[in-house]
Amino acid sequence: MVPMNTKAIIAAALAVIIVIAGASYYVISNNDGKNKIPPGSENDVTNCNLWVYGNVNGDNYIDQKDVDLLEKIIAGKADEVYIIAYDGYSASGVSQRISLADANQDGVLDSKDVEYVESLILYMKNYSKAVENKSLDTFDEKFTLFYNNCDNIACSVGLPIKTIVSMYFSNSEIIRLLGAVDRVVATDDTTLAKPTLLPEFQGITNLGDRKAVNSEAVLATGADAYFTGSSSTYSKYLEKDVGAVVDIIRLSAWEDNNVMVGALTLGYMLGCTEKAYEYIGWCNHYIDLISDRTSGITDKVTVISPKGRVSDSTTLLEGNGPGSGQFEINELAGAEDISNRFSATSEYPNYTREGILSYNVDAIVISGYCGWEYQPSDVQKRVYDVIDKVRYTYDGTKAVNDGKVYFIANELYTGPSNIVAMTYIATWLYPDIFEDVDGREVFQEYLEKFCPGLLDYNLDAHINQFVYGPDSTGM
Numbered sequence: 001m002v003p004m005n006t007k008a009i010i011a012a013a014l015a016v017i018i019v020i021a022g023a024s025y026y027v028i029s030n031n032d033g034k035n036k037i038p039p040g041s042e043n044d045v046t047n048c049n050l051w052v053y054g055n056v057n058g059d060n061y062i063d064q065k066d067v068d069l070l071e072k073i074i075a076g077k078a079d080e081v082y083i084i085a086y087d088g089y090s091a092s093g094v095s096q097r098i099s100l101a102d103a104n105q106d107g108v109l110d111s112k113d114v115e116y117v118e119s120l121i122l123y124m125k126n127y128s129k130a131v132e133n134k135s136l137d138t139f140d141e142k143f144t145l146f147y148n149n150c151d152n153i154a155c156s157v158g159l160p161i162k163t164i165v166s167m168y169f170s171n172s173e174i175i176r177l178l179g180a181v182d183r184v185v186a187t188d189d190t191t192l193a194k195p196t197l198l199p200e201f202q203g204i205t206n207l208g209d210r211k212a213v214n215s216e217a218v219l220a221t222g223a224d225a226y227f228t229g230s231s232s233t234y235s236k237y238l239e240k241d242v243g244a245v246v247d248i249i250r251l252s253a254w255e256d257n258n259v260m261v262g263a264l265t266l267g268y269m270l271g272c273t274e275k276a277y278e279y280i281g282w283c284n285h286y287i288d289l290i291s292d293r294t295s296g297i298t299d300k301v302t303v304i305s306p307k308g309r310v311s312d313s314t315t316l317l318e319g320n321g322p323g324s325g326q327f328e329i330n331e332l333a334g335a336e337d338i339s340n341r342f343s344a345t346s347e348y349p350n351y352t353r354e355g356i357l358s359y360n361v362d363a364i365v366i367s368g369y370c371g372w373e374y375q376p377s378d379v380q381k382r383v384y385d386v387i388d389k390v391r392y393t394y395d396g397t398k399a400v401n402d403g404k405v406y407f408i409a410n411e412l413y414t415g416p417s418n419i420v421a422m423t424y425i426a427t428w429l430y431p432d433i434f435e436d437v438d439g440r441e442v443f444q445e446y447l448e449k450f451c452p453g454l455l456d457y458n459l460d461a462h463i464n465q466f467v468y469g470p471d472s473t474g475m
């Protein structure tokens, strides 16, 4: 057993990012070897988005501050800084407390790490400049970067990355916001099935199913790197099959809502740091704004997010729990998501009517299937009819009685545009304290800042495909 005071500190540290006090307590207090995490401290960093070794102090940069701290650590004058790397998506959810100080990943901290970080800083300056000046073709200086992937495994990647494969549409959205679409040599069927969302990817070689991709086809692309997600979902044999030739980069594009880690860490690897920091800054602006106003609320609005599939009413009891992305966005919006009460281990728990009634949930935000590739004529069937079915399924709850049943297209609920969903939810659940915040404006900002291919998209004409709530035109 972990001593009580340590346990409380770990729980507090974890609560900041995962906010499932019940589940984290369960993991820590049942330390049976499967879910072992080292003791935490109140100084642990929970908001590090740059999971690159050499980021010694756990902020979002690798700079002179890291060199200075590393020298102090080596001299015994400072302690290592630990970041909480949460990998909740893999089955039971494993949190790791890791230090990024061993920059060259040789198992010891010494002057070689200092030299490595200094050379990394210099390299990134030249690499980013080559990307910025569009002279990457002739930039042939090589560097091996070490990072922690979304499976919580330390990996290496060879730089520069001149050609890359992008698997899954959320991953492709990240590549676009970083400004690196021109390096994509192959992609997957979900990216190609979204010509409205991702017009600039259309016509790129299709590698098909991201979950079961053909290894030979990956090799045939000749790509330097392959950008995908957790091995529990996406073709876990790839490292073994092609890892010697192609660097397999597993970073979150939605999982655990670690999108910011995915965007910044990949942005670093691609030398697209300027755009990556712009994105992180934009996300943090809204996260902080909502957190500042909701963190003091003691009686938070309780919420669930059932999947709102059109064809099958039984899916209306399928939920989104910790690790799904929706859960984390609800919590960031200041709500108390009660989905974790239905399963301690599954990221997609099944709700029961009895359970939802007994908890008397305050609000329901449907994670629905409309959005980018649909038209206003689809809204009746895909949004309004689904809302009606949800009202029927959850009849008797406070949410239905009070008319607090909302809809967000799942493409907006997870992935890099999920900050838009977060602001909509916050304004719906707490209208009094967010009168000055407008989800629709945040959506437009996302398009203008991070979707250069969508500058002509008429959001007003299509907004009802994405959201249904108090400030949407459908209500």
Ligand SMILES: [Ca+2]
Pocket: 054, 055, 056, 057, 058, 059, 060, 061, 062, 063, 065, 066
């Ligand atoms: Ca740093």
Ligand SMILES: [Ca+2]
Pocket: 102, 103, 104, 105, 106, 107, 108, 109, 110, 112, 113
């Ligand atoms: Ca070392």
